[in-house]
Amino acid sequence: MTAGGGARWVCGRLGKAHGLAGELYVDLAPGGLEYLAGGERFFVADEKGGEERPCAVRRAGGSDARPLVTLDLAASREEAIALQGLTLLASGGPLDALPHYRVGDLLGRPVRDGGSGAVLGEVSDVLSAPTHEILELRPPDGGAPVLVPLVEELVWEDGAGGLTVRAGLLEGQQRRPAGASGDADQDEGPGREDG
Numbered sequence: 001m002t003a004g005g006g007a008r009w010v011c012g013r014l015g016k017a018h019g020l021a022g023e024l025y026v027d028l029a030p031g032g033l034e035y036l037a038g039g040e041r042f043f044v045a046d047e048k049g050g051e052e053r054p055c056a057v058r059r060a061g062g063s064d065a066r067p068l069v070t071l072d073l074a075a076s077r078e079e080a081i082a083l084q085g086l087t088l089l090a091s092g093g094p095l096d097a098l099p100h101y102r103v104g105d106l107l108g109r110p111v112r113d114g115g116s117g118a119v120l121g122e123v124s125d126v127l128s129a130p131t132h133e134i135l136e137l138r139p140p141d142g143g144a145p146v147l148v149p150l151v152e153e154l155v156w157e158d159g160a161g162g163l164t165v166r167a168g169l170l171e172g173q174q175r176r177p178a179g180a181s182g183d184a185d186q187d188e189g190p191g192r193e194d195g
Helices: 032-038 077-083 093-097
Strands: 009-018 023-028 041-045 053-055 057-062 067-071 087-091 110-113 119-127 134-138 146-149 155-157 163-165
Touching (some): 009 032, 009 077, 032 057, 032 067, 032 087, 032 093, 087 093
Parallel strands (some): 110 163
Antiparallel strands (some): 009 023, 009 087, 041 053, 110 119, 134 146, 155 163
């Protein structure tokens, strides 16, 4: 449960302590630097979704690759070490205008094609990637999962509890069973003998 209004955006995981004054490195999540820069309110929580604790980012520095933060929760190295492993969350300001989904809210949702309305499957997992999250869809026929980038240009809510994928995005996509290494009926290519 979130304390206070607004969606929470994951900046990253609080990493190693730096120096003696309570600074911590942030192991960035996808989009984490943007959320750190745009947030007005900040919170820390454990990875298991425990109670969020509000905090203030007193200083953000370091580099884009290895940002450092000083939180009002840590004035010493020992206090910073106690925060290691917690997730830093941001909300407020321009972040409130961004579309937001919680992983638990997406799991099990039906997904349809935006053109035909055909059921493509249901969300079985949400994977993290460097630029955005990726939906893993379990097709109704039980075939291999299909991956769809979770970006608003391609996926949106349908107003009935499901998600819609841009028309034709997955049209003609061939799925392979998990562990398949290639097609048996491929043409002979360079380096292959006729047998």
